[in-house]
Amino acid sequence: MTKRKIPQIGIRWKLAAYLAIFVSVLLLVLWLFQIVFLGDVYRNIKVNQIYTAAETIKARITIANPKGNAMAQLTDTIAADDQICVLVLDDTFRSVSEGSNHTCYSIGAANSCFVHQSAGTLLNDLLRIRFLTTVRQSGEVYFRDMSPDAGHTTSLTTDGTPRPSAVQNPSSDRETAMLYVEYFTHRDNGYYIILNSKVTPVSSTVQTLQYELVIISVLFIVAAVIMALVLSAHISAPIIKINERAHQLATGDYNTVFEGSGYKEIAELRDTLNYAARELSKVEGFRRELIANVSHDLRTPLTMITGYAEVMRDLPGENTPENVQVIIDEGSRLTTLVNDLLDLSKLQSGTAQMTLTTFSLTECIKTINRRYQKLKENDGYDIDFLYDEDVYVTADYPKLGQVIYNLVNNAISYTGADKKVTIRQTVTNENGVRTVCISVTDTGMGISKENLEFIWDRYFKENKAHKRAVVGTGLGLSIVKGILQMHHAQFGVDTSEDPINHGSTFWFALPCSDAPDDPVS
Numbered sequence: 001m002t003k004r005k006i007p008q009i010g011i012r013w014k015l016a017a018y019l020a021i022f023v024s025v026l027l028l029v030l031w032l033f034q035i036v037f038l039g040d041v042y043r044n045i046k047v048n049q050i051y052t053a054a055e056t057i058k059a060r061i062t063i064a065n066p067k068g069n070a071m072a073q074l075t076d077t078i079a080a081d082d083q084i085c086v087l088v089l090d091d092t093f094r095s096v097s098e099g100s101n102h103t104c105y106s107i108g109a110a111n112s113c114f115v116h117q118s119a120g121t122l123l124n125d126l127l128r129i130r131f132l133t134t135v136r137q138s139g140e141v142y143f144r145d146m147s148p149d150a151g152h153t154t155s156l157t158t159d160g161t162p163r164p165s166a167v168q169n170p171s172s173d174r175e176t177a178m179l180y181v182e183y184f185t186h187r188d189n190g191y192y193i194i195l196n197s198k199v200t201p202v203s204s205t206v207q208t209l210q211y212e213l214v215i216i217s218v219l220f221i222v223a224a225v226i227m228a229l230v231l232s233a234h235i236s237a238p239i240i241k242i243n244e245r246a247h248q249l250a251t252g253d254y255n256t257v258f259e260g261s262g263y264k265e266i267a268e269l270r271d272t273l274n275y276a277a278r279e280l281s282k283v284e285g286f287r288r289e290l291i292a293n294v295s296h297d298l299r300t301p302l303t304m305i306t307g308y309a310e311v312m313r314d315l316p317g318e319n320t321p322e323n324v325q326v327i328i329d330e331g332s333r334l335t336t337l338v339n340d341l342l343d344l345s346k347l348q349s350g351t352a353q354m355t356l357t358t359f360s361l362t363e364c365i366k367t368i369n370r371r372y373q374k375l376k377e378n379d380g381y382d383i384d385f386l387y388d389e390d391v392y393v394t395a396d397y398p399k400l401g402q403v404i405y406n407l408v409n410n411a412i413s414y415t416g417a418d419k420k421v422t423i424r425q426t427v428t429n430e431n432g433v434r435t436v437c438i439s440v441t442d443t444g445m446g447i448s449k450e451n452l453e454f455i456w457d458r459y460f461k462e463n464k465a466h467k468r469a470v471v472g473t474g475l476g477l478s479i480v481k482g483i484l485q486m487h488h489a490q491f492g493v494d495t496s497e498d499p500i501n502h503g504s505t506f507w508f509a510l511p512c513s514d515a516p517d518d519p520v521s
Contacts, residue, residue: 016228023224075099085115089192113196142181254281301330354396387425406476407440416443439507447495
C-alpha cells in the first residue's frame with residue numbers, strides 16, 4: 001500500500017498563518033485581562049494596598065513615637081496616595097493618628113465609613129468599642145467586604161460587628177468597601193489599626209474597554225494580514241529564486257549563479273550554494289580529465305602489447321626476448337596503474353588500513369634507490385641519496401615506501417635535461433624532539449605559484465597537456481598526499497621558476513624513533 005504524500009504548505013502561507021495565530025493570541029490575552037479579570041485584578045490591588053499600609057504603620061510605630069509628627073505625616077500620605085481612610089487608636093480607644101485631616105475617602109457623603117461614621121451618639125460609640133474589643137480578644141486580623149447603608153453610615157449589628165456586604169462582586173454597579181482592623185502591641189502599649197477603603201464599580205470601565213478593544217481588534221487583524229502578506233513575500237522571494245536555481249544545478253548546469261539577499265541566513269545559503277556549484281564544476285572537470293587520462297594511459301600499453309604480439313605472430317624471427325620484454329613491461333605498467341587507482345580509491349574513501357612498525361627509513365630509501373639502477377644505466381639518469389646518519393621511524397613500511405617511490409618517479413618525469421634527481425635526508429632537533437625530513441629535488445622548470453595548491457590533485461599537470469610519465473602512472477602525488485595525511489605528517493613542495501636556479505622540491509617530515517631490538521629492513 002503506497003503511502004499518501006501530504007501536500008506541503010509554502011513558507012509564504014505558513015508565515016501568514018503564524019502571524020495570524022500570534023495576533024489572535026495577543027488579542028485573546030488582552031480581552032481576558034482587560035475585561036474578564038479586570039474586577040479581580042482591581043480588587044487584589046486594593047487588598048494589597050490595605051495590607052501594605054497596615055505593615056507600614058506597624059513599622060513606624062516600632063521606630064517612632066506614635067503620637068508624633070512622623071506618624072501623622074505617614075497616615076496622611078497613605079490616606080491621600082491610596083485613598084484609604086486611616087485611624088489609629090490606643091488601648092483607651094482614643095485617636096492616636098487619623099489620616100488626611102479627617103477626610104473620608106469612602107462612599108457617599110462625609111462620615112459614611114467605619115472610620116468616619118458619626119460619633120455623636122452614645123450607641124454608635126458603645127457598638128464600636130464592643131466590636132474593637134472583640135477583635136482584640138480574638139487575636140486575629142479582621143478583614144471583610146462591607147456595603148454602606150442608605151443612611152450614609154456603616155451599620156453595626158447589636159453585638160458591635162459591622163454588617164457584611166450583601167453584594168461583594170467588585171464588578172457590580174454597586175460600590176462596596178473593605179474594612180481592615182488589627183490590634184497591635186509594642187512595648188506594653190496596644191494600638192488599633194483601622195483601615196477602610198472603597199471599591200469602585202468597574203462595569204462602566206469594562207464597557208469602555210470593550211468598545212476600545214473591538215476597534216483595536218479590527219485594526220490589529222487588518223494590520224496583521226497586510227504585514228503577513230508583505231513579510232511573507234519579502235522573505236520567500238529570495239528563497240523561491242534560490243530553489244529555482246538549485247533545480248538548474250541538479251540538472252548539471254554548474255554555471256548556475258545563486259542570488260539572494262536581505263537576511264544573513266539567505267546570504268549565507270547563497271554563498272554556500274555558489275561555492276558548492278563551483279566545487280561541483282571542478283569535480284566534473286576533474287572527472288572528465290581523469291577518464292581521458294586513464295583512457296590514454298590504458299590505451300598506450302594495450303596498443304603496444306597488441307602490436308608487439310601481432311608482430312611476433314605474423315613475422316618470423318620477431319619472437320625475440322626484447323619484444324617479449326616490451327609486452328611484459330607494458331603489462332606491468334597496466335598492473336601498476338590499476339593498483340594505483342585502487343589505492344587512491346581506498347585512501348579517499350577512508351578504508352585503507354595502516355600497520356605501524358619501527359624501521360630504518362634510511363635503508364628503505366636505499367632499497368628504493370637500487371630499483372632505478374636499470375634506469376640509470378640505460379637512460380643516463382643521476383639519482384643521488386644524501387644522508388648523514390641512519391634514522392628510524394614508526395610508520396607503515398609499505399605505504400611510506402610507496403610515498404618515496406612516487407616522489408622519485410615524479411621527479412624523474414619532470415627533471416631537466418641533466419636528468420638529475422637528489423634525495424636528501426636531514427635530521428633536526430628542536431626542544432629534544434628529533435624530526436627527519438625527506439626531500440626529493442628535480443631540476444625541471446618549476447611550478448607556477450597559482451598552481452601550487454592543485455599540484456596534489458590526481459592527473460594535474462602544469463600545462464594541462466597529458467604526458468605519459470617515464471615511470472609511474474600520474475596518480476602518485478594524490479597517493480602521496482593520502483598516505484602522509486594518514487600518518488599525520490607534515491609535507492609540502494618548494495619550487496622556483498627562476499631561469500637559472502629552477503626546479504621543485506617535494507618533502508615530508510616525521511618524528512624519529514629509537515632503533516628497535518629487531519628492526520624491519
